[in-house]
Every structure is written in C-alpha cells, then in structure tokens.
Amino acid sequence: MDEKLIGYCLNLLDDETQQEMEEYLRRHPEAQQRVHRLRKALAPLASDSLEDSPPPDLVTRTLGCIAEYRCQKLPMAPRVSPRQPMRQGWWRRPDFLAASILILSLVAVGVPFVFRSRHQAGVLRCADNLRNFHHALVDYADHNERREFPMIQENGACSFAGSFIPLLHDAGMLDERLMTNCTNEGGSPPRRLTTRQLKDCYDHRRSEYDHLTHELGGNYAYSLGYRQGGGLHGLSRAHDGYLPIMADRPPFYGCEPPVLEKNSPNHGGQGQNVLSVDGSVSFRKTRFVNGDDIYLNRNQKICAGQDERDSVLGASDAKPAP
C-alpha cells in the first residue's frame, strides 16, 4: 500500500489506478492522513525543483551536429547539367567496342571492390558490437563478488550458451545497442527474456524452450566454461586477458556433429571476430587462438574446456556437458 500511496502523491500511477486511489481515499480518512504526512515529508524535494536553463544555442548546435553527421554520411550528389541532345550517328562501332571494354573492366574491378567493402563494413560493425558486449559483460562481472562473467550452468534452464543473454538482461546490462544477429547485411537486437521466463519455458513448455536455446544467442558463440577439480567453472575478470569469451558463431550448432577447421559462416567463411577477456576484438582468419580451436575442446568435442586454457565458445544451443 505504501508504494501506491507514494505513487498517488507523486502522480506516478496510471490514470485508472489514480482514480481508484482517489475513490479509496474518499472512503478512508486515515489513508488521507497518511497521504498528508507523505506529502509533507516529500516537500523538501520541491526546494530543488527549479530546472537549470539550457544554454541559448543548444538546439541550434544539436541540429548542426546532426546536419554535420548527415553531410558526412550522405554526401550531396553533384548537380548534373541537362544533357545535350546527342547527334545521330555519333556512336561508331569502335566506340561501342571501347565503351564495352571499359564497362566490363569497371565491373570486373568494381564488383569485387563493392563486395570487399561490404564485407569489411560487416566485420567492423560486428567487432564494434562485440566491444559493446564486452562493456555489458564487464559490468556484469563488476557487480558480483567473484567478478565472474555470466556462467553457463551444467544443468537446468541456463545450461546452454545463449543463456548468457537472459543472465545479462536480469542484471540490467542488456542495453539497446547490442545485437545478437550481426552479419554483413545488418543486425537485430536480442530477445529480452528473463531467466525466470526461461525457467518457466523449461519447466512447462519444452518445445518453446528448445526453440529459445537456438534463438537466444543469435549468431554468436559464448564461452561454455571449463572443468577443474571435477566442477564446471566460468571465466572471470581474473583470467588471462587473451582468453576468448565470445565470437562469431561456429560453422555448426551444438546439436550437430562438429566440423573441423571451417570458419564461422557469419562473414562468408573468411574468418571470425573473437572477443577476449581483456576486451580486445580481432578478426582471425582461422579459428585457432594460440593453437587452441576456439570452437571445440581438446578432445574435439562441443562441450566445456578441459582446463582454463582450453577455450570453447559454443553456438547458442551448445551445452557445457557433452
């Protein structure tokens, strides 16, 4: 009731609830007294309610900043003067030949260039996205005593790689810049699901849960942890900075037989972005980091590493247990 009375005093309730409260207060004089007491207690806040005025040219400068960005982003096309009427018979056969050769040369050089540029833009966007993920992972780690990154569990609802997304969401670290489907063609945001909702699916709607295990991690791979002293452990900020924690997804899902040596399909099979514990992102043309296959453990299995130096980053549905 306290929260409702506070909400009523500060006008935080929806219109309907506000009206219900008014009705309630009309019938309960003792509640009116409490509202009066609350208003009096909150009154000091009003002494600092005067807003600071914005600087006089803030709007102009903001719009200028956006215009500047637009100019950089979308350069104006040069104005083309109206075309002169072409004289009939001006084009001769050798001209056609020369023009065709020129066009074919341009296509031969230009098309791969366009594809390459697009590929590079996709790789850079994905690397940027992984850096943003690193901010979220570090924030998560800084909010627990053992400074652990989200850890995939051995059993239960959070026992697949993609469950790091709901773990981040629970902790309020899933900000809107993050994308779980990041390819050369663009990206899409992660599904905002809490671990409670995930557990509910796990307990009562298994087919939906199975679908979520494939979907939540998108086209990224996340650390499945490693075995030590008979237990499963996750990575923490105390681990070596070079250890991979997240990357483009492997060329196979957790439920599929592993493929050796092939790169992630995210960037046309040419390599994968790999995010390390220290926040660095590198585009690697093979899937080996310091001789370790980041997608399989030393036994070439899709499961947790055999020790902390045996990194295994699993696709969304991959599990730490074989």
Add this chain to the structure above:
Amino acid sequence: MASTDPSTICSDEELLQGVSQGQVHLFGELVRRYERELYGYLRRYLGDAALAEDVFQNTFLQLYLKSNQYEAGRPVKPWLYTIATHQAIDAMRRQGRHQAVSLDEKRATEDVGDTRSLLEMLESREQDPLDSVQGEERRLRVRASVEQLPEFLRQVVLLAYYQGLKYREIAEILDIPVGTVKSRLHAALVKLQQAWDTSASPRET
C-alpha cells in the same frame, strides 16, 4: 491571424514517424520540444553543464540515427529517456564516475526499504527535520542528499519526482519491472528521510 506551423501541433510520435519517412525537418521540433526537460534531467543526473550538453547532443544524434527503426505508435518519450540515460551512463563511465554497485548491495539496499516502511518511519517522527532550514541552504542540503544516493536509486528519484514520469514509463526506461521501480523509489525515499534526519540532528541538540 498568425499561421501555425503544423509540426507544432503534431504528437511526438507523429513527428518521429515523419522523420523516419524522410521528413527530416520535423526533427528540429522534437529537439526544441524536449530541450528544457531533457537538458534539465541530464544536468541533474550528471551534475556537470558541459557534459550534459554533450550528452544531450549525442542523445538526439542517436535518436536521429535510430529513427529509421521507429515503429509507428511506440511512445517517443520513454525511448528518448532510455537513450539519454544510456548516453549519460556511458559518459560517466568514460570519466570513471559510473558507480559499480554489486547486485548483492543493490538487493540489500532495496530490502532496507522493504523492511522499514516509509510511513512507519514518518509516523514515529515528531517534527520534520528540514523545517528549521529554509532557502538556499535547504536547497543545497536536499540536492546533496539526492546526489549521495546510490546511482540506481537516484535514477528513480530523478525520473519519478523531477521528471514526473509514471511508474510504467520509468520501468520501460530502466528496463526493470514496475515492482522494482516501486521498491527502489521506496528505498530511496527512506534513505532521503534518514539523510535529512542525520543532517538536521546536530543543529537541534
């Protein structure tokens, strides 16, 4: 009769919808509309005028960049505040001012609010602690007490009290359940009352 610019009578949602469809000139009206309110929020949140200006500009740049993702009818105000809050946190993080509070500490702080009700606290009080303090001194004490709140509680006080947003909108902005907003606000108000009690007591004795 003076003619009215049609953009001034459009809702925020209509303006952003227009921007997303290429009517870029409508964006200026949106910036003007939120100039005072959003700058005030950022100034209070960041406690630094220059930083608030930068974050204000970045917020609208981000909104502009995301305008092509705008889904018709989605309320603009909470979205704008979400972007502004994230930008502010990023700016503080760059300056090393962002408070990293452990989840355990967060829960513990919220629990304090739950165990001792604000109203119970007020009922046992004979006199309001800041009654004897007026004017600028009162304002400064109040501001200092709000600034000393843990960041996750201060966010809720700023959005609820100073920005006048609804519980539901705050939940959307901070991406937390409405129940958490309520408990955080309750905890924040308990802490403020305690701070005011403490700051007033030496003068009374």
